[in-house]
Amino acid sequence: MVEVSNLVKTYGDLVAVDHISFSVARGEIVGLLGPNGAGKSTTMKIITCFMPATAGAVTVAGLDVFTRSIDVRRHVGYMPENVPLYPEMRVSEYLRYRGRLKGLGGANLRNRIDAVVDACQIDDVYTRIIEQLSKGYRQRVGLAEAMIADPDLLILDEPTIGLDPNQVRQVRDLIKAIGKDRTVILSTHILPEVEMVCERVLIMHQGRLAFQDTMANLRSGAEKSFICEVKAEAEAVADAFKKIPGVRQVDVEAVDGWMRAAVKARHNDDDLREALFAAVKAHNWPLRDLHATAPTLEDVFVNVTTR
Amino acid sequence: MRTFLTLYKRELATLFFTPVGYIIMCVFLGVLGWVFWLLVQVLNLPASYRFNEDVFSILFGGTFFYWIVLAAVASALTMRLFAEERRSGTIEVLMTAPVSDLAVVLSKYCAALSFLLLMWAPTAVFVIVLSRFATVDYGVVLSGYVGTVLLCAMLTAVGLLVSSFTRSQIVSFIISFVVILMLFSLSFMQTVVSPFWRALYSYTSILEQFKDFPKGVVDSRPVVYFISVTLFLLFCTVHSLESRKWR
Numbered sequence: 001m002v003e004v005s006n007l008v009k010t011y012g013d014l015v016a017v018d019h020i021s022f023s024v025a026r027g028e029i030v031g032l033l034g035p036n037g038a039g040k041s042t043t044m045k046i047i048t049c050f051m052p053a054t055a056g057a058v059t060v061a062g063l064d065v066f067t068r069s070i071d072v073r074r075h076v077g078y079m080p081e082n083v084p085l086y087p088e089m090r091v092s093e094y095l096r097y098r099g100r101l102k103g104l105g106g107a108n109l110r111n112r113i114d115a116v117v118d119a120c121q122i123d124d125v126y127t128r129i130i131e132q133l134s135k136g137y138r139q140r141v142g143l144a145e146a147m148i149a150d151p152d153l154l155i156l157d158e159p160t161i162g163l164d165p166n167q168v169r170q171v172r173d174l175i176k177a178i179g180k181d182r183t184v185i186l187s188t189h190i191l192p193e194v195e196m197v198c199e200r201v202l203i204m205h206q207g208r209l210a211f212q213d214t215m216a217n218l219r220s221g222a223e224k225s226f227i228c229e230v231k232a233e234a235e236a237v238a239d240a241f242k243k244i245p246g247v248r249q250v251d252v253e254a255v256d257g258w259m260r261a262a263v264k265a266r267h268n269d270d271d272l273r274e275a276l277f278a279a280v281k282a283h284n285w286p287l288r289d290l291h292a293t294a295p296t297l298e299d300v301f302v303n304v305t306t307r
Numbered sequence: 308m309r310t311f312l313t314l315y316k317r318e319l320a321t322l323f324f325t326p327v328g329y330i331i332m333c334v335f336l337g338v339l340g341w342v343f344w345l346l347v348q349v350l351n352l353p354a355s356y357r358f359n360e361d362v363f364s365i366l367f368g369g370t371f372f373y374w375i376v377l378a379a380v381a382s383a384l385t386m387r388l389f390a391e392e393r394r395s396g397t398i399e400v401l402m403t404a405p406v407s408d409l410a411v412v413l414s415k416y417c418a419a420l421s422f423l424l425l426m427w428a429p430t431a432v433f434v435i436v437l438s439r440f441a442t443v444d445y446g447v448v449l450s451g452y453v454g455t456v457l458l459c460a461m462l463t464a465v466g467l468l469v470s471s472f473t474r475s476q477i478v479s480f481i482i483s484f485v486v487i488l489m490l491f492s493l494s495f496m497q498t499v500v501s502p503f504w505r506a507l508y509s510y511t512s513i514l515e516q517f518k519d520f521p522k523g524v525v526d527s528r529p530v531v532y533f534i535s536v537t538l539f540l541l542f543c544t545v546h547s548l549e550s551r552k553w554r
Contacts, residue, residue: 048403073405084396086317088324100313101404145400 001026001153001183002047007056009042016042018207019056024200026152029179031194032187034204035305040187041081043204044155047185048078060153074103077151081158083142087131091122091141094130095148102149116144119174135162143171147178154178156186160193172197191297201297203304210304218300226263226272229255229289230280237261240283244275258288311410318418322384331383332426335376342372343433361444362437367451367521368514374491377462382483384423385466386476388415389548393474408548412467416541420463424456447523454520457533458513462487464540471547 002024009017017039024030032040046053047060049069058065060072086094095116099109117123120140125133130141139162146154159175160168175184175197188194194201195215203211230237234252237259241250249264265272273290280287322328346362367373392398401411437443469483470476494512497505509515516529 045399050399050403070405070407073403076403078400078403080396080399082396084400086321086397087395088321089317093320097313097317098400098404101310101406103309103405 001028001061002185003057003059004043004047005057007043007046007058008054009039009046009051010054015207017046017053020204020207020209021056022202022209022212024183024185026183027179027181028200029175029184029186029198031198031201032185032204033189033191033194033201033301034187034210038204038305039207040204041157044078044080044157044185044187048076048155049073074149075152076155077146077149077153078155079142079146079157079159083138085130085138085141085145088129090129091126091133094141095144098145099148104149112148112150116147119147119177120144121170136164136167139163140167140171143174152182154182154184156184158188159186160188160190168193191301195297203301205305211300215297218297219294223264224268224292224294226265226276226292227289228261228263228276228280228287229258230261230285230287231257232259232283232285234259236283237285240279241276244272244279246270246272246275260289310406311414314406314410314414315418318388318415319421322418322422327383327387328422331380335380335426336429338372338376339366339430340433342366342370343430346370347437361447363434363444363448363451364521364523366433367455368517369521374514377458378484378487378491380426381423381459381462381466381487382469382480384419385463385470385483386479387470388419388467389471390473390476390479394476402548408545412541412545412548416463416467416544419467420460423459423463427452427455427459444523447521450520450523450525453525454517454529457520457530458517461513461533461537461540464537464544465490468540468544468547471544 005021007017007020034040045051047058049065049072052066061075063072065072095113099112104112117126120143122140122144125137160171178184198215200214202209238250238252241247241261241263246266247263248266251262253260263272343366346365350362392401434443434448465487466483470479473479490513493508494514497508516532519526
């Protein structure tokens with residue numbers, strides 16, 4: 001659906017996007033992550049034909065964004081950061097206007113408006129003036145607008161910012177539902193959201209693509225560790241746990257009077273919890289916590305973007 | 308064409324749905340009405356009889372009110388067209404819809420010009436009122452309106468171009484107001500420059516080009532002048548909008 005190859009964008013001396021390449025397949029939901037100023041919005045603006053690249057090529061649905069700009073725009077629904085809307089218009093007027101602009105008309109336009117109003121749950125503000133709407137409603141009006149022409153590719157720049165937790169959940173479910181048969185690229189700072197919604201993540205850092213992988217790989221490939229908190233001497237704990245077969249590494253640290261041992265297995269698929277409990281029981285140590293952890297997307301993000 | 312109409316309707320609706328449009332219209336009609344009343348009064352004084360001047364030949368460009376008000380109104384009507392889209396970020400939504408830059412520029416231009424010309428419509432009352440008490444030279448009235456339409460077309464294009472440079476409505480207003488006043492003042496400057504430049508200043512001066520219209524003369528030269536400058540300014544606006552692509 002989207003092919004980005006060796007994309008470069010400079011603003012004067014500032015290199016905003018520095019030779020990035022990636023592709024997004026039809027039907028994929030991809031999260032574009034990165035610290036502020038990493039080049040996420042710039043990349044999105046280039047894919048949506050708002051501005052051209054300095055070098056490199058971008059195609060959407062096989063069409064070049066520079067030479068076939070108008071055709072590309074027919075395939076794309078875009079919600080920019082901060083959801084700019086015309087404050088003096090009513091929601092109904094705005095959706096009708098944007099629908100017409102995107103080539104809809106007649107019964108088709110009415111059906112699409114009904115569909116997006118329903119999907120984004122904005123029917124109770126449908127006749128209100130946009131200026132009077134709360135942030136959450138504006139966000140959803142923006143989302144409805146992006147979806148109005150039923151685009152193949154939806155590009156959302158921070159879609160859930162400013163929403164309350166219930167609305168965030170609704171928008172997330174909505175994006176998931178759209179992603180079943182459409183392609184979605186979304187940028188966000190909320191990492192758990194990406195873990196819940198996206199099938200693949202791209203992490204940008206200082207204009208470069210620092211990391212890309214599928215969520216499934218991230219989950220299965222991540223190195224698990226087992227956390228066990230007992231009341232005992234540090235050395236005794238380390239010795240006891242190292243004797244368990246299959247243990248590769250034990251790190252012990254004192255946490256408010258308890259010893260916290262982080263145990264890593266030799267094989268990532270092994271579950272050491274039962275063996276750990278047996279060891280604790282054998283020494284008769286008081287136990288307050290035993291659980292398995294995997295590094296989160298946040299750990300990956302911090303690791304990639306602070307190098 | 309369909310996208311143009313959609314865009315045009317929205318631009319025009321915005322002018323009608325926001326108070327700014329009405330405030331501009333009130334100020335404009337207030338000043339023009341006052342000037343009309345003043346002219347009628349002055350021309351009725353016994354001392355004025357010997358001038359044998361027509362009210363309408365003075366109303367169209369004969370007082371400085373005409374020029375100042377047009378400069379202010381054209382700047383005020385066009386100031387938000389691009390500046391507000393840039394400030395609020397809606398330009399991004401607008402320019403990522405399947406619309407050409409030309410359609411966007413023309414729709415904004417036509418909407419502002421339509422509103423400006425619509426503001427002139429009530430001044431037909433002046434003609435009707437006067438025709439009941441005196442003989443009106445309709446040729447002068449008609450050519451005065453033709454000149455005014457051409458002038459409005461050009462000033463709207465100036466305002467639109469300036470608005471495309473900035474994200475502040477106030478900056479857009481002030482700059483286009485000053486630019487328009489400077490364009491007017493070119494004819495005063497021909498007296499202070501060398502003879503070679505004098506011809507150029509005279510050709511490019513709006514006042515010089517306009518001066519035949521209120522006399523009832525529609526010459527093709529000023530018509531071509533106003534239309535070609537307008538088209539050139541619109542061409543520049545399209546490129547100013549495109550400049551986001553190479554900045």
